[in-house]
Amino acid sequence: MQVSVLGFGGSEIGYQRTSARTVAALLGSALDAGLNVVDTAECYEDSEALIGKAVSGRRRDFHLFTKCGHAGGWGRADWRPAALLKSIERSLTRLSTDHVDLVQLHSCSLDVLRRGDAIDALERARERGLTRYIGYSGDGPAARYAIESGRFDTLQTSVSIADQEALELTLPLARAKGMGVIAKRPLANVAWRYTRRPDSYYVDYYERLRALDYPFLRQPATAVATALRFTLSVPGVDTAIVGTTKPERWQTNAALLAAGPLPKTEMESIRARWREVSEPSWEGQI
Numbered sequence: 001m002q003v004s005v006l007g008f009g010g011s012e013i014g015y016q017r018t019s020a021r022t023v024a025a026l027l028g029s030a031l032d033a034g035l036n037v038v039d040t041a042e043c044y045e046d047s048e049a050l051i052g053k054a055v056s057g058r059r060r061d062f063h064l065f066t067k068c069g070h071a072g073g074w075g076r077a078d079w080r081p082a083a084l085l086k087s088i089e090r091s092l093t094r095l096s097t098d099h100v101d102l103v104q105l106h107s108c109s110l111d112v113l114r115r116g117d118a119i120d121a122l123e124r125a126r127e128r129g130l131t132r133y134i135g136y137s138g139d140g141p142a143a144r145y146a147i148e149s150g151r152f153d154t155l156q157t158s159v160s161i162a163d164q165e166a167l168e169l170t171l172p173l174a175r176a177k178g179m180g181v182i183a184k185r186p187l188a189n190v191a192w193r194y195t196r197r198p199d200s201y202y203v204d205y206y207e208r209l210r211a212l213d214y215p216f217l218r219q220p221a222t223a224v225a226t227a228l229r230f231t232l233s234v235p236g237v238d239t240a241i242v243g244t245t246k247p248e249r250w251q252t253n254a255a256l257l258a259a260g261p262l263p264k265t266e267m268e269s270i271r272a273r274w275r276e277v278s279e280p281s282w283e284g285q286i
């Protein structure tokens with residue numbers, strides 16, 4: 001696959017119940033402007049159906065990624081092969097397509113990976129033509145094991161100014177093995193924008209960013225651009241899937257990337273600050 005460096009992350013449109021009309025405007029205009037990666041999952045509420053409705057008529061214009069493992073909702077994982085295959089088939093129906101480009105195991109544990117039968121199920125889906133490629137989406141030692149197993153084509157993992165574990169633990173090896181790498185949560189949910197501690201799944205990023213206190217985050221006009229350029233300048237990252245519910249956001253973010261990779265000195269200072277401040281508990285966030 002030849003992927004656009006800026007992709008689209010589909011969790012927000014599901015969890016925030018974005019209207020079909022807004023999703024059609026958002027994805028339609030982004031595809032016109034050069035987007036060619038759309039990532040979603042089995043458990044992001046109506047995200048798959050919204051994407052199917054909005055752009056299944058333009059299926060050849062983009063690479064479509066989904067995930068499996070929580071067909072009954074996040075927190076109700078089912079890694080049995082039959083359940084995974086059923087979930088993939090349901091995804092195809094919802095997405096109004098006969099195949100996706102990538103199916104990813106949605107952050108299963110190291111134990112599940114080691115058992116092997118969940119990976120067998122993905123391989124069966126690939127043999128049946130339900131997906132072109134198979135991947136693992138997750139972090140930490142499980143992601144490392146997924147790469148070492150040699151059975152996955154891609155890794156989706158958290159990479160951002162607030163989440164740098166992957167830069168040493170997994171990305172060099174994934175790169176050496178020629179895997180496709182998708183950076184999830186690439187803007188660290190812009191968690192620095194909150195003045196009060198948010199009661200949300202990105203609270204850890206909020207806390208980390210307060211401790212890191214990067215000087216560039218004090219410049220609102222360029223903070224998002226620097227954060228996104230950091231993620232995309234990390235060696236091995238192929239695409240960054242920013243989540244949004246807003247039409248025009250993709251085009252705005254694409255324009256921020258026109259400046260290209262961050263200069264080496266800026267990369268180094270962000271890395272140095274992370275090494276200085278981060279704690280051993282600052283693991284890759286699912």
Ligand SMILES: NC(=O)c1ccc[n+]([C@@H]2O[C@H](COP(=O)([O-])OP(=O)(O)OC[C@H]3O[C@@H](n4cnc5c(N)ncnc54)[C@H](OP(=O)(O)O)[C@@H]3O)[C@@H](O)[C@H]2O)c1
Nearest residue numbers: 009010011137184185186187188189241242243244245286
């Ligand atoms: N375990 C997994 O497999 C897993 C876990 C988490 C995420 N993911 C994937 O990764 C994708 C991205 O993760 P994410 O959405 O949690 O985090 P993210 O992409 O780091 O952050 C998304 C947030 O950034 C905001 N944003 C984007 N561009 C902005 C800009 N120019 N200025 C200000 N705010 C901006 C969006 O707000 P607006 O809506 O206002 O644009 C949204 O609230 C998900 O959609 C999903 O596909 C996978």
